[in-house]
Amino acid sequence: MTGRLSTHAFVRWWDLHAWAGVIGGLVLYVMFLTGGVTLFRDELALWEEPLSQRSSAPCDLECALDRALIANGSTPDDFWLYPPRAGRGEARLLHREASSGQWRTDWIDSERGELTRERERLSGFLYSIHFLWHDFTGQWLYTVGGLLAAVMLLTVVTGFLIHMKNLLRQFHQFRIAKSERVLWSDMHKVLGVMGLPFQLMYAYTGAFIVLGPILLNAFVGPVFGGDRARAAQLALGIEPSPVSSAGPPAHVLPLDALERRAHAARPDLEPEAFHLVHHGHAGATFEAWGKERTSSSGRASVRLREMDGEEVAPDRRRAEGSSRSLRRWIHGLHFVHFGGPMARALFLALALATCLTILSGNLVWLSRRELVHPTVGNRLLARLTAGVGAGAWVALGAIFLVSRLFPLGWARRGSAEELTFVLVLGVCVLCSLVARDTKAFACTQLAAAGALFLPVPFLAARWSQAGLFGSGPRIVVVAVLDAAILATGAALVAGARALRRTAQRDALSPPTSARPLFANPGGHDA
Amino acid sequence: MREAAALSALYFSFALVHAADSRRLWPGLCHWKLCNRTGMRILAALSVAAGMWFLRRAYDATSAVLVALTALSAIGTLFVLLVPLFPRTIWGLALACPPLVILFALLVEQHG
Numbered sequence A: 001m002t003g004r005l006s007t008h009a010f011v012r013w014w015d016l017h018a019w020a021g022v023i024g025g026l027v028l029y030v031m032f033l034t035g036g037v038t039l040f041r042d043e044l045a046l047w048e049e050p051l052s053q054r055s056s057a058p059c060d061l062e063c064a065l066d067r068a069l070i071a072n073g074s075t076p077d078d079f080w081l082y083p084p085r086a087g088r089g090e091a092r093l094l095h096r097e098a099s100s101g102q103w104r105t106d107w108i109d110s111e112r113g114e115l116t117r118e119r120e121r122l123s124g125f126l127y128s129i130h131f132l133w134h135d136f137t138g139q140w141l142y143t144v145g146g147l148l149a150a151v152m153l154l155t156v157v158t159g160f161l162i163h164m165k166n167l168l169r170q171f172h173q174f175r176i177a178k179s180e181r182v183l184w185s186d187m188h189k190v191l192g193v194m195g196l197p198f199q200l201m202y203a204y205t206g207a208f209i210v211l212g213p214i215l216l217n218a219f220v221g222p223v224f225g226g227d228r229a230r231a232a233q234l235a236l237g238i239e240p241s242p243v244s245s246a247g248p249p250a251h252v253l254p255l256d257a258l259e260r261r262a263h264a265a266r267p268d269l270e271p272e273a274f275h276l277v278h279h280g281h282a283g284a285t286f287e288a289w290g291k292e293r294t295s296s297s298g299r300a301s302v303r304l305r306e307m308d309g310e311e312v313a314p315d316r317r318r319a320e321g322s323s324r325s326l327r328r329w330i331h332g333l334h335f336v337h338f339g340g341p342m343a344r345a346l347f348l349a350l351a352l353a354t355c356l357t358i359l360s361g362n363l364v365w366l367s368r369r370e371l372v373h374p375t376v377g378n379r380l381l382a383r384l385t386a387g388v389g390a391g392a393w394v395a396l397g398a399i400f401l402v403s404r405l406f407p408l409g410w411a412r413r414g415s416a417e418e419l420t421f422v423l424v425l426g427v428c429v430l431c432s433l434v435a436r437d438t439k440a441f442a443c444t445q446l447a448a449a450g451a452l453f454l455p456v457p458f459l460a461a462r463w464s465q466a467g468l469f470g471s472g473p474r475i476v477v478v479a480v481l482d483a484a485i486l487a488t489g490a491a492l493v494a495g496a497r498a499l500r501r502t503a504q505r506d507a508l509s510p511p512t513s514a515r516p517l518f519a520n521p522g523g524h525d526a
Numbered sequence B: 001m002r003e004a005a006a007l008s009a010l011y012f013s014f015a016l017v018h019a020a021d022s023r024r025l026w027p028g029l030c031h032w033k034l035c036n037r038t039g040m041r042i043l044a045a046l047s048v049a050a051g052m053w054f055l056r057r058a059y060d061a062t063s064a065v066l067v068a069l070t071a072l073s074a075i076g077t078l079f080v081l082l083v084p085l086f087p088r089t090i091w092g093l094a095l096a097c098p099p100l101v102i103l104f105a106l107l108v109e110q111h112g
Helices: A007-038 A041-048 A061-072 A122-129 A139-170 A180-194 A196-224 A228-236 A255-265 A314-318 A322-334 A340-372 A376-405 A413-434 A438-453 A456-460 A476-508 B002-019 B027-034 B037-058 B061-082 B087-111
Strands: A078-082 A092-096 A103-109 A114-117 A269-277 A285-292 A299-305
Touching (some): A007 A041, A007 A139, A007 A376, A041 A122, A041 A476, A061 A092, A061 A103, A122 A413, A139 A180, A139 A196, A180 A196, A180 B061, A196 A322, A196 A340, A196 B061, A228 A322, A255 A269, A255 A285, A255 A299, A269 A299, A299 A322, A340 A376, A340 B061, A438 A476, B002 B037, B002 B061, B002 B087, B037 B087, B061 B087
Antiparallel strands (some): A078 A269, A092 A103, A103 A114, A269 A285, A285 A299
């Protein structure tokens, strides 16, 4: 392989790379930004909910289950029990709502002896939005998310092909003293080349997770004779849900005994949740689900019968097929089930770098095409890039702020938080479309985002004394997150100031033949 | 501590690879031109090995390789983008890395 493409191939790949990047880029930007934050979902969940910070009274699994079932008033047929983690916080019950059949999570409030409906949506919403899922929009937008991951895969591969011949040089070249076009181009190449393994991995795993089950539908009829469960098991390694009749009420083993048996069956499993079906009946099953200590490849589970604690189909688990192994690896890589907090911090840095890759890619497009053929579409792209690029940070700051401002007891606070994010992002984009000076407005947005983040740790002390400004015993994770939020706010304000100064300096410098990218006051450009 | 030692070693290795071309070297370190480019790359490889060794002590082999690759990507990105803006800080940090690695290694030995 010479590493050189023919001119025709180069131009075609370049066009494909540029168009795919411009079409999917801004949505992918939001997906990567929220995905980066979501790497710390467990920590955010601890930070956001005072009930998860309580020092829980000593209570074994059976005791937590009793509390949950007494508070619920009945035993659901199918439910999950999440015990407190590391002896902190209340347990949670995930079950179907009797009226609507929708799954819902309740905290088991041991002090008041009742169930408290999950009231905080910050971490959950950011997690969902990173793959474009919401109950309101449903499957179609989620599928679009998967397609965008495939588009990104195409962009990464074509980007690699067109830069193959200069790949080594682009590892190190960032010329800030040259023109704006060279700066964005160098930045895009450095970020793209350095982040290539990360971006390739996320594009592939994201597309696989979303589109895999959809593509499987094409094979269910011809290959698996219409047996969807068998197709999912063989092709994707998805175990079918236990199909057993409840049977008559029976005496079953206590949960703690079942947990011990699960540990004996799978010693490397660190249970995080327990799935109970037909609890208290002859056909009941107990499934311990959690992290595998000895593997980097994700989560696993073991299923037992509640009556005698015997494992259900142990041979099937031991004879793990390659498809299941592949799926576990893909999930393990995508959700960073390896390496601990340091690996996740590094992944966050690379996710932010990917966001910058996308924005700089748009700016390269504009600097190449807008200068040659100024079009309305390019001006729209410039404004959308500024609006989404900075507006996503404002929306993030806003959702963090309102999550500490809205009353905890307000029934609609979860929906209000989600609406705040969407509305703020929408308003930022709309304002960017009509702003007189897009670059100045982007700086204002970044400063506003910083201003929204900065008071959050102080407001957090209203409900939680475990943070940086709380008066109670500190929880390290909560205090570190408070510090990280403060640092984010300060960095955004400082970044906005630096960008504004650069813009002012550029405005004072002697005019060149090249038009600056965003200088388009009032749309009256010559 | 092991992670900090590993990050320092990996940072040093990337700085060496970057410095292997004297045109990229900070003017304050120009006398390093005397150094052999191949020697720098060998030293960089040894530094990566040291980083891997520290990570291997903290994680299983697969995780250690994945974390090292991620760290090199993140460090490389930050290094190349920030070195024109803050050359003293970035090169200064690179020079501080070898003693930092030794310090962290000693702390690891003492505290486990």
